[in-house]
Amino acid sequence: MADAASxxxxxxxxxxxxxxxxxxxxxxxxxxxxxRGEFLTMxxxxxxxxxxxxxxxxxxxxxxxGDIRLDGQPINNIPPHKRGIGMVFQNYxxxxxxxxxxxxxxxxxxxxxxxxxxxxxxxRALDMVQMxxxxxxxxxxxxxxxxxxxxxxxxxxxxxxxxxxxxPLGALDKQLREHMQFEITRLAHDLGITTVYVTHDQTExxxxxxxVAVFDDGRIQQLxxxxxxxxxxxxxxxxxxxxxxxxxEGVVTEMKGDTCIVKLDDGEVIDATPINVSNxxxxxxxxxxxxxxxxxxxxxxxxVHTLKAEVLEFIYMGDIFRTRLRVAGNDEFIIKTRNAPxxxxxxxxxxxxxxxxxxxxRALDT
Amino acid sequence: xxxxxxxxGPVLAADGxxxxxxxxxxxxxxxxxxxxxxxxxLLFILVSFILPIGDMLYRSxxxxxxxxxxxxxxxxxxxxxxxxxxxxxxAVFAAMAADLKEAYEARAHTRVGSRLNYEYPGISSVFRxxxxxxxxxxxxxxxxxxxxxxxxxxxxxxxxxxxxxxxxSPPVTSGYFLNAVDMRVGPDGAEMRPEAExxxxxxxxxxxxxxxxxxxxxxxxxxxVAWLLxxxxxxxxxxxxxxxxxxxxxxxxVRTSAWKILLQQQGVINDILVWVGLxxxxxxxxxxxxxxGTIVAMTHILLPFMILxxxxxxxxxxxxxLRAAKSLGATEWTAFWRVYFPQTIPGIGAGSILVFILAxxxxxxxxxxxxxxxxxxxxxxxFHISTSLNWGLASALGAILLAVVLxxxxxxxxxxxxxxxxxx
Ligand SMILES: Nc1ncnc2c1ncn2[C@@H]1O[C@H](COP(=O)(O)OP(=O)(O)OP(=O)(O)O)[C@@H](O)[C@H]1O
Ligand SMILES: [Mg+2]
Numbered sequence: 001m002a003d004a005a006s007x008x009x010x011x012x013x014x015x016x017x018x019x020x021x022x023x024x025x026x027x028x029x030x031x032x033x034x035x036r037g038e039f040l041t042m043x044x045x046x047x048x049x050x051x052x053x054x055x056x057x058x059x060x061x062x063x064x065x066g067d068i069r070l071d072g073q074p075i076n077n078i079p080p081h082k083r084g085i086g087m088v089f090q091n092y093x094x095x096x097x098x099x100x101x102x103x104x105x106x107x108x109x110x111x112x113x114x115x116x117x118x119x120x121x122x123x124r125a126l127d128m129v130q131m132x133x134x135x136x137x138x139x140x141x142x143x144x145x146x147x148x149x150x151x152x153x154x155x156x157x158x159x160x161x162x163x164x165x166x167x168p169l170g171a172l173d174k175q176l177r178e179h180m181q182f183e184i185t186r187l188a189h190d191l192g193i194t195t196v197y198v199t200h201d202q203t204e205x206x207x208x209x210x211x212v213a214v215f216d217d218g219r220i221q222q223l224x225x226x227x228x229x230x231x232x233x234x235x236x237x238x239x240x241x242x243x244x245x246x247x248x249e250g251v252v253t254e255m256k257g258d259t260c261i262v263k264l265d266d267g268e269v270i271d272a273t274p275i276n277v278s279n280x281x282x283x284x285x286x287x288x289x290x291x292x293x294x295x296x297x298x299x300x301x302x303x304v305h306t307l308k309a310e311v312l313e314f315i316y317m318g319d320i321f322r323t324r325l326r327v328a329g330n331d332e333f334i335i336k337t338r339n340a341p342x343x344x345x346x347x348x349x350x351x352x353x354x355x356x357x358x359x360x361x362r363a364l365d366t
Numbered sequence: 367x368x369x370x371x372x373x374x375g376p377v378l379a380a381d382g383x384x385x386x387x388x389x390x391x392x393x394x395x396x397x398x399x400x401x402x403x404x405x406x407x408l409l410f411i412l413v414s415f416i417l418p419i420g421d422m423l424y425r426s427x428x429x430x431x432x433x434x435x436x437x438x439x440x441x442x443x444x445x446x447x448x449x450x451x452x453x454x455x456x457a458v459f460a461a462m463a464a465d466l467k468e469a470y471e472a473r474a475h476t477r478v479g480s481r482l483n484y485e486y487p488g489i490s491s492v493f494r495x496x497x498x499x500x501x502x503x504x505x506x507x508x509x510x511x512x513x514x515x516x517x518x519x520x521x522x523x524x525x526x527x528x529x530x531x532x533x534x535s536p537p538v539t540s541g542y543f544l545n546a547v548d549m550r551v552g553p554d555g556a557e558m559r560p561e562a563e564x565x566x567x568x569x570x571x572x573x574x575x576x577x578x579x580x581x582x583x584x585x586x587x588x589x590x591v592a593w594l595l596x597x598x599x600x601x602x603x604x605x606x607x608x609x610x611x612x613x614x615x616x617x618x619x620v621r622t623s624a625w626k627i628l629l630q631q632q633g634v635i636n637d638i639l640v641w642v643g644l645x646x647x648x649x650x651x652x653x654x655x656x657x658x659g660t661i662v663a664m665t666h667i668l669l670p671f672m673i674l675x676x677x678x679x680x681x682x683x684x685x686x687x688l689r690a691a692k693s694l695g696a697t698e699w700t701a702f703w704r705v706y707f708p709q710t711i712p713g714i715g716a717g718s719i720l721v722f723i724l725a726x727x728x729x730x731x732x733x734x735x736x737x738x739x740x741x742x743x744x745x746x747x748x749f750h751i752s753t754s755l756n757w758g759l760a761s762a763l764g765a766i767l768l769a770v771v772l773x774x775x776x777x778x779x780x781x782x783x784x785x786x787x788x789x790x
Contacts, residue, residue: 060689080692081701093690097708106704107694158695 009033009069010194011057011162016066018052026052028218030066034196034211036161039188041197043205044215045241050198051090053215054164057196058087070162081110086155086193088165092147094139100126100150101135107158125157128187145176152184156191163188166198181208202242206230214238231289235276236364239287246290246333252282252363259358261305262286264328270305271358276365284363290322290336292360295352296344306355309333311346321345327354419768426761429539432531435478436465440535448529449553459511459522466493466500475500484756485541485550486530492521529553542762566746566763573743574770576661577725583665584672584721585714592676592713596683610673618667622734625663629654629735655737663735668724672717679713715782723771743767 011034018027027049034040042050055061056068059080068075070083094103101122108118126132129149139147148168155163165184169177185208188195199205205212206226214221214229214237222229222238233239240247252274254261260274262284270286277284294300295309312331313324320336323346327333335354337343346352377385401408433440438461446454469475479493496518508514515522533551534541541551548564549556558564591610595603613621628634631650639645653659683706691701729744736742743763750760778784 058689058693060692081695081697083693084695085693087690087693089686089690091684091686093684093686095687095690095705095709106691106696110694110696110700154694 010036010038010071011196012067012069013053013057014067014069016053016056016063016068018049018056018061019064025064026218027056027063030218030220032213032220032223034194036194037192039185039195039197039208039210041199041205041209041212042215043199043202043212043241045200048215049218050200050215051166054087054166054196054198058085058164059083084158084160084162086158086160086163088148088151088155088163088168090166090168090170092139092151092168094147094151094154096139098138099135100131100137100139100142103139103150104135104154104157107154111158121157125153128156129153129183144171145180148172148180149183152187156187156193159191160193162194162196164196164198167200168197169199169201169204177204184208206242214241216241233287233362233364236285236287236366239362239364244290244334244336246288246293246327246330248286248288248328248330248333249366250284250286252277252280252284255280260363262363266328268305268307268328270307270361272361272363273359275362277363283366285366286361286363288356288361290334292356293335293354294356295335295346295354297353300353300355301357304355304358306353309352309354311348311350311352313348314346325352325354422761422764424761425757426542426765427538427540428758429481429534429541430537431478431481432535433537435469435472435474436462436531436535438462439465439531443528443532443535446528446532448525448532451525453512453523453525454528456510456512458528459515460509462522463500463503463508463511463515464505466497467503467505470497470500480755482530482534484545484759485534486526488521489527489530492519492527495519496522542758543766545759546762546766566743569741569743569746570766570770572657573726576657576740576742577722579661580664580668580725581672581718581722583661584669585718587665588669588672588676588717589710589714592673592680595673595677596680597685610670613667613670618730619734621667622663622731625659625666625735626654629659629662654735655740657736657740659735659737660732660740660742663731664725664728667731668721671720671724675716675720676710676713679710679716683709711782715778719775719778722774726767726771 009032011032013030013032016027016030017025019025030053032040042053044050052061056063057070057075059075059078062076070078070085075083094100095106098106104122104125105118108121113121122135123132126135129152131146131149131153134142134146134150139150142150148171151168152165155165168184169180172180181204184195184197187193197205197208206229209226211223211225212229213223216237221241222234224232224234229238230243233242236247239245248262248264248270250262250264250270252260253263253269255274255278258273259271260277261269262272263269272284272286300306307327309325309327311323312326315322315324319339321339321343323335323337324331325333325335379385379388381388439458442458442461443454446458466475469478475493475497476490479490479497482493483490496515499518503514512522521527540556544550544556546566548559548567550559551557591606595606595610597603598606626633630636631652631654633654635653636645636650640647640650645651653662687705687709688701691705692698696704726742727744729742729748732740732742733745733748736745744767747760747763747767750756750763775784
């Protein structure tokens with residue numbers, strides 16, 4: 001995605017590299033352009049350089065090479081306290097010696113905003129996160145979720161144009177997490193704030209963002225809206241990192257326009273869409289989402305190849321059935337079916353035939 | 367099970383006893399076990415700390431020596447009116463002769479003499495001289511004792527001697543404490559000593575003031591060092607830590623003597639200043655054997671006690687607070703002053719209490735580099751303990767010092783709050 005870095009973005013990373021020790025590059029050739037008002041999520045496994053990117057953007061680390069531009073200006077020319085970037089830290093970083101209200105008033109005080117206006121803004125920000133009654137408390141007297149909301153309010157109270165959030169929901173339980181995800185997206189859209197959000201939780205990334213940048217190994221592996229990311233992963237890392245995914249290895253034997261034939265390692269043959277393969281003879285990892293696999297013969301498309309499969313396990317999950325199969329020597333092949341009256345419940349030991357639309361099966365790099 | 371708590375009456379444990387009682391029993395057993403664990407420490411503290419302090423407090427008011435050595439005279443004197451302008455009558459002198467004879471035989475006459483000499487200078491020679499002859503007194507046929515005693519030493523004709531004996535005859539006295547605050551018992555009760563004899567109050571004020579100065583200079587010097595310790599990469603921080611701890615591994619005397627070499631008039635610092643031309647050779651700075659010398663040497667010696675608590679507090683402050691402050695729009699200075707500094711106050715408090723209390727009781731260093739102007743009250747205490755042997759006065763001074771520390775501690779608790787003090 002090297003061409004993503006156009007010059008008209010609000011935030012632009014242009015060929016950015018970063019090394020802490022002078023030996024290894026933590027960030028290798030990062031190109032990224034974020035539009036005004038966009039909600040961008042950086043998603044990636046631990047240690048992939050997400051926090052580092054955020055710190056460079058906030059000005060607490062300097063890029064070893066390349067430019068970071070904020071609204072057209074190189075970021076290195078603006079000292080951190082003049083950037084007007086709101087930041088929510090991974091550990092909240094609420095000042096323990098100040099009350100909640102004082103924490104919120106802090107960014108306004110250093111901007112020399114008058115007392116009455118300050119109080120009005122603090123109150124508005126507290127109400128915004130539904131914490132109006134907690135102004136007099138110390139951070140230590142709040143629960144994790146409440147602290148998180150205060151940290152959010154503090155990052156927004158001085159009306160920054162850009163807000164950075166580093167895994168702000170990491171410490172919360174599932175219910176509060178989901179509530180806060182909703183809250184954050186709503187606030188970001190209502191206030192028209194550009195948001196860069198870091199997480200390693202893919203559900204969070206998919207549900208909240210306009211665009212998701214998948215990080216691995218110091219590079220952006222794919223930058224796309226959530227639906228594209230899920231349905232059209234561009235390489236095997238993204239396919240495996242996002243959502244549940246079945247993979248089979250094989251060699252391309254035939255290219256026919258927008259489909260290709262792949263011969264699996266055990267000799268069986270399937271149809272796929274070529275993504276990272278271009279020549280006959282290329283080794284490939286094909287990926288199919290569990291919910292796109294069909295075993296009802298009536299619904300299988302005519303003329304496509306099918307595979308023999310043995311049912312190993314059937315798990316009843318309420319709204320869906322999750323069935324584990326042995327396919328082409330792979331014991332971890334999962335299929336998911338909706339719990340509907342006309343859907344057959346498979347039993348372990350049963351022999352079935354499975355198939356899919358060539359468009360749902362993507363032949364990626366190995 | 368929630369309906370259990372709703373039933374009226376005491377909640378019962380499984381065996382039918384009230385829950386509260388069985389809980390208390392369980393806790394008591396636990397406490398007893400804990401107490402047994404710390405018993406050796408408790409015993410040690412009792413023997414080496416509480417008892418000596420108790421003994422010191424007792425000695426600062428104890429005065430049995432007079433009534434024990436001169437029981438007859440004390441009783442006979444009780445009828446004498448010190449303000450009558452006349453010497454006591456013959457009966458008192460006779461009692462004194464008997465007491466002196468007995469005291470001489472017990473070799474106690476010089477001791478009571480030096481005890482009373484603290485209150486009335488000159489009295490010890492009266493006792494010493496008459497005691498020597500008292501061994502030969504013939505109590506039956508000697509006398510009249512008034513003439514005999516006054517013949518031996520005309521101190522016995524001095525009303526002040528008798529007044530002193532009378533005043534200090536009770537077994538408990540406030541004399542040591544009065545002395546420790548530069549007062550004495552005069553004809554009209556407690557009064558200030560003459561200007562020239564006042565030492566201790568000035569010394570106490572000087573001790574407090576210089577301890578404050580030392581504490582303050584420790585804060586100023588220790589803060590940046592502690593900050594560096596907390597923020598340098600581990601390797602450099604460890605090295606710096608060793609440098610900070612190094613003084614603990616060298617003898618106190620060696621360090622103090624090193625300051626003597628550095629600061630004396632022909633010393634290293636003066637030599638350098640003269641060589642650079644900042645100071646004229648004939649006007650070398652006097653920076654030792656005065657208050658300045660004491661402050662410099664003691665600041666150096668007590669510095670680690672300030673650095674360590676500060677460091678341990680700073681270490682717990684994550685760098686994200688400063689980053690957060692800056693991202694919220696604070697300049698470096700504002701971020702430091704409004705966010706970092708307030709969080710280090712517990713460390714400053716802990717270090718200050720430690721250094722101040724250590725400083726107030728220090729005596730080796732002031733004795734070596736303080737000259738006459740830079741000594742502390744502890745030097746006087748040491749003097750009275752080991753040289754003048756006036757343990758009562760030393761105890762009273764010690765008790766006052768203890769009281770001052772406790773008062774300051776209390777004030778600190780009121781103003782800053784003692785739970786704001788963090789040692790780690
Ligand atoms: N101050 C530093 N000095 C040296 N190396 C660092 C420093 N900070 C991070 N790294 C290294 O840089 C790499 C990327 O770190 P980064 O914190 O950006 O990861 P991350 O994607 O935020 O991971 P996580 O999801 O666990 O927070 C890691 O290998 C880490 O060890
Ligand atoms: Mg991180």
